[in-house]
Amino acid sequence: MNVAFRVDASFIIGSGHVYRCLSLAHQLKKNGHQVYFISAEQPGHLNALITRAGFSVFTISEPMLSIDPENSNSWLGRDLQVDANETIRYLNQVTQIDYLIIDHYGINSRWETRLRDSVKNILVIDDLANRSHNCDILIDQTYGRIKQNYHSLVSPETELLLGSDYALIRDEFLIAKPSALTNRSLCTQIKKILINLGGTDRTNVSEFLLKLLNHSSIANDIKIAIIVGPNNPNHRSLINATAQSRFQQCTVLNSISNMAEILSHYDLAIGASGASAWERCSLGLPSINIELASNQKEICAVLAKQGAALSLGEPQHINSETLEQAIQYCQEHYSEMVNSALDLIDGKGVTRTTLSLYRRPLLDGRLAHLKLASTTDCKLLYQWQCEPSTRQYALNPHAPSWVEHKQWFYNQLSKTNSYLYMLVSTGEPLGMLRLDQLADQSQYEISIITAPNVRRTGVAKAALQLARDCFPKADFYATVLPENKASNQLFQKQNYHHIQSNRYRQKADGSH
Numbered sequence: 001m002n003v004a005f006r007v008d009a010s011f012i013i014g015s016g017h018v019y020r021c022l023s024l025a026h027q028l029k030k031n032g033h034q035v036y037f038i039s040a041e042q043p044g045h046l047n048a049l050i051t052r053a054g055f056s057v058f059t060i061s062e063p064m065l066s067i068d069p070e071n072s073n074s075w076l077g078r079d080l081q082v083d084a085n086e087t088i089r090y091l092n093q094v095t096q097i098d099y100l101i102i103d104h105y106g107i108n109s110r111w112e113t114r115l116r117d118s119v120k121n122i123l124v125i126d127d128l129a130n131r132s133h134n135c136d137i138l139i140d141q142t143y144g145r146i147k148q149n150y151h152s153l154v155s156p157e158t159e160l161l162l163g164s165d166y167a168l169i170r171d172e173f174l175i176a177k178p179s180a181l182t183n184r185s186l187c188t189q190i191k192k193i194l195i196n197l198g199g200t201d202r203t204n205v206s207e208f209l210l211k212l213l214n215h216s217s218i219a220n221d222i223k224i225a226i227i228v229g230p231n232n233p234n235h236r237s238l239i240n241a242t243a244q245s246r247f248q249q250c251t252v253l254n255s256i257s258n259m260a261e262i263l264s265h266y267d268l269a270i271g272a273s274g275a276s277a278w279e280r281c282s283l284g285l286p287s288i289n290i291e292l293a294s295n296q297k298e299i300c301a302v303l304a305k306q307g308a309a310l311s312l313g314e315p316q317h318i319n320s321e322t323l324e325q326a327i328q329y330c331q332e333h334y335s336e337m338v339n340s341a342l343d344l345i346d347g348k349g350v351t352r353t354t355l356s357l358y359r360r361p362l363l364d365g366r367l368a369h370l371k372l373a374s375t376t377d378c379k380l381l382y383q384w385q386c387e388p389s390t391r392q393y394a395l396n397p398h399a400p401s402w403v404e405h406k407q408w409f410y411n412q413l414s415k416t417n418s419y420l421y422m423l424v425s426t427g428e429p430l431g432m433l434r435l436d437q438l439a440d441q442s443q444y445e446i447s448i449i450t451a452p453n454v455r456r457t458g459v460a461k462a463a464l465q466l467a468r469d470c471f472p473k474a475d476f477y478a479t480v481l482p483e484n485k486a487s488n489q490l491f492q493k494q495n496y497h498h499i500q501s502n503r504y505r506q507k508a509d510g511s512h
Contacts, residue, residue: 001034002095002097002099003034003098003101004097004101004119005035005039005101005102005103006038006039006102006104007037007103008039008042008076008106009044009045009046009199010044010045010231011043012042012069013105014198014200015046015200017103017104017125018046020103020168021103021168022055022170023350024353025037025053026170026171027350027351028357031354034094035055036057036090036097037057037058038057038060038087040059040060040061040062040078040083041061041062042077044200046230060083060086062077063076065079069293072295073131074106075104075106076107080111081110081111081114085114091115092118097118097119099119099121099123100115100118100123101125102122102124103126108131109131113134122137123139123357124139125168127142127145127295127299128295129142129145129150132152136158137159137161137356138161139161139353139356140160140161141163141164141278141349142162142299142302143163144163144302147162161356164281165349166349167278167347168349169347169348169350170260170279172260172261173260173283176260177282180264180284183267184284184334187267190267190268190330191221191223191267192223192265192267192268193213193222193266193267193268193269194226194227194262194269194270195210195225195226196271197271198229198271198272198274198276200231201229203315204238205292205315206228206238207234207237209315210224210226210238210241210242210245213245213320213323216320216321216323216324218324220246221248223247223250224242224247225266227253227259235252235254238252259279260283263280263283263285268285268286268287268330269285270287270323271289272292273291273300274296277309281308281342282345284338284341284342286334286337287308287341288311288323288330289304289312290312290313291313292315306340306343307333307340308340308341309337348372355370358466360469362425362454362458362462364457368424369466370424370433370463370466370470371424372419372420372421372422373409374413375410377422377429378406378410381405381409382400382402382406382409384452385400385405386399387452389452389455393480393484395481417437418434419444421434423462423463431448431451431454431459432448433463438477443474443476444475446464446467446476460490464491475505477504478491481502482502494506
């Protein structure tokens with residue numbers, strides 16, 4: 001596939017939109033797809049960072065209209081049609097774009113409609129639910145977001161992927177999670193505090209918070225670190241402030257490339273409530289959240305309500321006493337906050353989003369895609385397993401007990417060398433696809449279950465095609481009973497070859 005991102009960063013917009021798009025872009029590139037970025041040269045842009053990450057960037061000129069920091073609708077900095085036309089001009093220079101992915105609060109359905117004829121599909125990343133969109137897929141990673149929030153903002157055909165399951169977290173956070181959880185379990189007293197106010201922090205709230213900590217009564221031996229991004233205009237001032245701090249260990253960490261590792265080794269974060277808030281949750285890091293912009297209010301409220309963080313509101317309402325009380329609260333409720341944060345997000349949002357891009361048509365015209373199975377699918381899959389039509393051609397004709405099924409299901413979810421997917425269309429579960437790794441790591445045993453209410457609609461065929469889309473370099477094997485004529489015909493039509501009486505194989509290179 002060819003995929004293009006339309007996303008900006010600036011001193012006002014911040015850097016979170018670009019970083020979460022890079023998380024998805026890296027996965028798409030890893031899967032063999034061609035990725036492009038289209039970004040404006042707003043003051044504080046990150047186009048050079050995108051280029052260093054290995055992606056081509058088409059640069060849109062500086063904003064022509066004034067930008068209001070408090071009005072995200074103005075953040076595009078130019079007329080919608082002018083920006084859309086310039087985007088089309090760049091897209092025309094490359095091969096047909098399969099997906100245009102938009103992550104911009106200043107773009108709405110007017111812009112998207114103008115792009116419709118220039119791309120095959122449009123995916124929008126949003127977390128405000130405050131404007132209309134013309135798109136095929138919409139992702140909103142806000143915890144608790146429901147379809148009704150977008151009922152009047154998108155068409156009924158738009159696939160809505162909602163909730164923190166779709167938070168775009170880089171792979172490094174999944175890798176760092178075990179060591180992070182070990183450190184959390186060993187933390188009996190908060191001794192290391194991280195201040196992370198995003199990539200720009202243009203009003204220098206970081207230095208303000210350090211001053212409040214200096215005037216608090218917390219111990220001098222508390223380790224303090226302030227993370228700043230490449231666009232932070234207050235870097236020099238922060239270095240001077242840390243040098244004059246009363247804390248024995250107080251440093252500035254600039255433009256770091258190992259964010260997950262650093263978060264893993266700190267006990268508490270004081271941070272903004274943008275995309276970085278989900279990164280902290282993925283590692284179970286208790287946080288004191290600050291509202292740096294009006295669009296962060298909802299995330300602040302959600303994380304506080306779920307017990308994963310405290311919210312102190314806007315910086316002007318914070319003083320040394322309230323900050324010290326917040327730290328003390330986190331100390332007293334440390335383990336509960338760790339567990340609450342982990343319950344919100346598992347860090348697999350990039351995988352879920354990537355899966356949603358692979359779509360195959362059913363006989364009724366709907367488009368189906370895969371999603372990772374989760375605990376909420378356990379009961380439904382058990383009902384399918386117990387259907388007489390399922391058992392009729394199963395290798396084991398006897399339905400499992402509920403206890404046996406739960407044990408099997410959770411064991412499947414915990415495996416690192418097998419994959420359990422649900423086949424869905426516009427949120428409706430249609431079937432199951434399971435891939436179990438064989439002795440050779442590039443070989444998988446494939447199993448499919450079709451929901452009883454959608455049999456003979458092409459679900460099994462779509463599952464086989466999607467398996468190949470997601471694993472282009474794998475060899476697939478399947479066992480099909482001779483009396484299961486429909487499945488035998490399906491595997492043969494999908495270029496699976498008989499290797500034994502009831503065994504099929506499809507090699508990645510198409511050979512026998």
